[in-house]
Amino acid sequence: MSLDTDRLRHLARLARLALPEPQLAPLQHDLARIVTLVDALQAVDVEGVPPLAHPLALGLPLRDDRVTDADRHADLAALAPAEAGGYYLVPKVLE
């Protein structure tokens, strides 16, 4: 699959990365080489092999449905770049 500039712009949009124009060509070059590297997988015979998403066969652990964490609202809000009255501030979404 060719990784052209339009495709790269689309990926950048999906990944929420603002890519300046001058970066596009070198990135396209690098990504195309990475895609060629991983394309080697197409030649492996994996017929009938179930995918392995996780190295260890772990069940999904369950716990009692109880609140176990303390209220850390103030600690977490203090990390925000912009915050007021316990809410995160972002640019206006609706006019």
Next chain:
Amino acid sequence: MTVVELARRLRGGAVSARELAQQALDAARRRADLNAFIALDAERAEAAASAADAARAQGRDTPLLGIPFAHKDIFCTRGLRTTCASRMLADFVPPYDAHVTERLDVAGAVLVGKTNMDEFAMGSSNENSAFGAVANPWDGTRVPGGSSGGSAAAVAAGIVPFATGTDTGGSIRQPAAFCGITGLKPTYGRVSRYGMIAYASSLDCGGVLARTAEDCAHVLAALAGHDPRDATSAQRPVDDYVAALDQPWAGLRIGVAREYFGAGVDHGVAAAVHAALRALEQQGARLVDVSLRNAHHAIAAYYVIAPAEASSNLSRYDGVRYGHRCANPTSLEDLYTRSRAEGFGAEVQRRILTGTYVLSAGYYDAYYLRAQRVRRRIADDFAAAFAEVDLIAGPTTPTPAFRLGEKSGDPLALYAADVNTVAVNLAGLPAISLPAGFVDGLPVGLQLIGPAFAEARLLAAAHRLQQVTDWHTRTPGARP
């Protein structure tokens, strides 16, 4: 000096934890040229060391009590900046401690600082750090390896006797090999990932870099165990790693994986590793030829799976809740996209985009799902080999440490440096890299791989080798 030697001196009253902490801080400042540390915290070290001295005066005597160490700057430390070597987290002060941080606090070890690394643990040379590259203590023009490059350099230079690290594709073992120290990547799930900043969650694994396997055993004893805050934390008893070091092991079968000596492996590296294996043979081990047929597909599978998981994990950095935020955003979209573009370095952006690509509509089956099927083949190869042998051996890296800048313009050349390490993460197995000689004055690493949860066996074999060889005692100040 090793953890064990320092503990003996502390126990005998020859030195105090406060003195050791001061020596470590002085050494770190004296070796600022290495750029191994992102932060030092003298105040915290002083308080922890005083507490350790007081506890010892009260009769407490545990293996890590009063021992200075450093955390890779990927482990959250409450109240102490944790950057992951990224501009994105340059001002991030975690409100909580990682599980690993808590465990070493409880063990009485004394944190002196946070070590440099590749940004978000993505790299094999420590050149992808927002805080600059790290120099290899054996040769300042060479890389220390990565991503735990600062931890490896700090231990190799004798600043601290041990440091924590994380290993997603070789990030403990490869820098340990390049810096001539011992690095242990435990089984996936053996050490909790809680508070360890995520890169690729099905591969990430916390561990330790130290001088000796014996020291690694003491540190792993402190780190290992179930933690309900990490859903993938193993619920299984922790072995007595220290007691296992001296258990008899005659007849241990070591599989020599022929694929790990393939094209691209430096002749000197291969010769050094074979010599180390012969030393193990003389100690009663039996060397057996084994094959890992899909080993050469590991890099391709890894560079689909790890970026896919990274692109998902790193979506949390949005400039809203914490981390870098761009100036004067004009819209929410602008806020997201510019904050992320400014906050992430080039390699992190490459991996996010690669991951986005392999997960995007129309490509998921061809790349991500296929990589997971190849991952199963790789894990099955190990399982088949471990039906015949107790451990698998080979060189940790195909070459000794390369020069700073030598591969930094070429992501693929850097990816190839992980050729002998990534398969272990795909299969979730434990592995250790230990010093096995030198090529042109640069350290060579021997990698031993074990079945899941066989850390005790791995450490015992490594310890045995270190009792009959002295490569691990060499330091950059006293070159061979």
